[in-house]
Amino acid sequence: MAATVRGDKRNDLVEGTPFDLGPAGALGPTRRIPEVLVGTLLVALFALVGAWFHSTATAKVGYLAVRRDVARGQVIEQADLTVHELTTDAPIRAARGSEAGRIVGKVATIDLAIGTLISADLVADTSGIPTGSGVVGLDLAPGEYPTPSLRPGDRVRVVVLAAGGGAADPDAVAVVAEDVEVVEVIDVGGRGRFVSLTMATDLADRVTAAHAQDRVRLIQVAGS
Numbered sequence: 001m002a003a004t005v006r007g008d009k010r011n012d013l014v015e016g017t018p019f020d021l022g023p024a025g026a027l028g029p030t031r032r033i034p035e036v037l038v039g040t041l042l043v044a045l046f047a048l049v050g051a052w053f054h055s056t057a058t059a060k061v062g063y064l065a066v067r068r069d070v071a072r073g074q075v076i077e078q079a080d081l082t083v084h085e086l087t088t089d090a091p092i093r094a095a096r097g098s099e100a101g102r103i104v105g106k107v108a109t110i111d112l113a114i115g116t117l118i119s120a121d122l123v124a125d126t127s128g129i130p131t132g133s134g135v136v137g138l139d140l141a142p143g144e145y146p147t148p149s150l151r152p153g154d155r156v157r158v159v160v161l162a163a164g165g166g167a168a169d170p171d172a173v174a175v176v177a178e179d180v181e182v183v184e185v186i187d188v189g190g191r192g193r194f195v196s197l198t199m200a201t202d203l204a205d206r207v208t209a210a211h212a213q214d215r216v217r218l219i220q221v222a223g224s
Contacts, residue, residue, distance in 0.1 A: 060085040060086065060087045061085065061086060061087075061088075061092075061096065062083040062084070062085050062096060062097030062098075063083065063084050063085075063086060063092060063094040063095065063096060063097060063117050063118075064081055064082075064083060064084075064094065064095045064096070064097055064099065064100060064103060064117065064118040065081070065082055065083070065084045065094075065115055065116060065117050065118060066080055066081060066082070066112045066113075066114060066115065066116050066118065067079075067080060067081060067082040067114065068080060068114055069111070069112065069113055069114050070108045070111070070112040071108065071111055071112075071184075072108055072109065072110050072111045072152065072183070072184065073107060073108065073183075073184075074107065074108050075105065075106070075107055076103055076104060076105070076106055076107070076108060076118075076123060077104060078100065078104050081100055081103065081104070081118070083097035084115075084117070092117070093119050093121075094117035094118060094119050095117075095118050095119060095120065102120070103118055103123055106123035106124060106125060107123060107124050107125070108122065108123060109121075109122055109123060109124050110122060111152075129198060132200060132201055133198055133199060133200055133201060133204075134198070134199065134200075134201045134204040135183060135196050135197065135198050135204075136196065136197050136198075136199065136204045136207050136208055136211075137194060137195070137196045138194070138195045138196075138197065138207075138211050138216055138218075139188065139192065139194050139211075140192060140193050140194070140195055140216075140218070141191070141192050142191050142192065144216065144217055144218065145193050145195055145218045146218055146219055146220040147220060148193075150182060150185050150193065150195065150218075150220065151182065151185055152182055152183055152184055152185060153181065153182065154181075154182040154220060155179050155180065155181060155182070155220070155221050155222070155223040156179075156180060156182060156197065156218045156219060156220050156221060157175060157177065157178055157179065157180075157218070157219040157220075157221050158175070158176045158177040158180060158197065158199070158203075158207055158216060158217075158218060159173050159174065159175050159176065159216075159217050159218075159219060160173070160174050160176050160206070160207070160210040160215050160216055160217075161173060161210075161215040161216075161217065162174065162215075163213065163215070173217075176203055176206050176207055176210070177197075177199050177200075177203045177207065178221075179221055179223070180197045180198060180199045180203075181197065181198050182195060182196070182197060183196045183197065183198050184196040195218065
């Protein structure tokens with residue numbers, strides 16, 4: 001007895017029953033929302049950590065600076081100092097604001113202009129004048145010093161004119177100090193110069209006495 005086939009099963013499979021062509025176990029779009037949220041949170045976290053490291057590396061640091069001009073040889077006082085806050089990731093050769101105690105009471109080894117950052121290289125415990133030496137200050141008129149551009153660090157010869165003699169007479173000129181250092185030059189009266197020299201104390205005595213009689217002249221020498 002022949003079996004009766006009811007309908008076309010191939011058509012039933014195609015037209016009657018929908019089926020999923022995607023891979024087995026695939027998740028729908030709504031199932032991926034938690035993964036997206038976790039990824040977003042991780043990105044935000046890394047961004048915050050990076051910003052924190054950057055702000056830490058470039059944080060402001062207070063450094064000591066002079067609030068007013070300080071001359072070479074001057075003792076530095078607390079009132080001479082201030083703190084400048086700088087933002088930089090580069091190393092700075094300067095004392096921190098908390099190190100003022102290491103600077104106050106020291107002597108400036110160079111002229112410090114207002115705003116200059118202070119470091120240990122710019123100060124010393126003493127004025128740096130060697131034992132047995134002294135500093136002589138000379139108030140000189142034009143023609144008594146060698147050049148208007150004379151400056152600290154230059155080397156000069158100190159000559160003294162004989163009493164009643166003239167500079168044109170070689171026998172009337174005596175060399176008191178052959179090679180001494182200029183430590184300070186200050187313009188006075190627009191044309192004159194106040195020049196400070198460091199030399200042995202016995203020579204300083206002679207130069208001071210001769211200067212009182214207006215007989216000192218300076219000659220700039222090699223090494224300047």
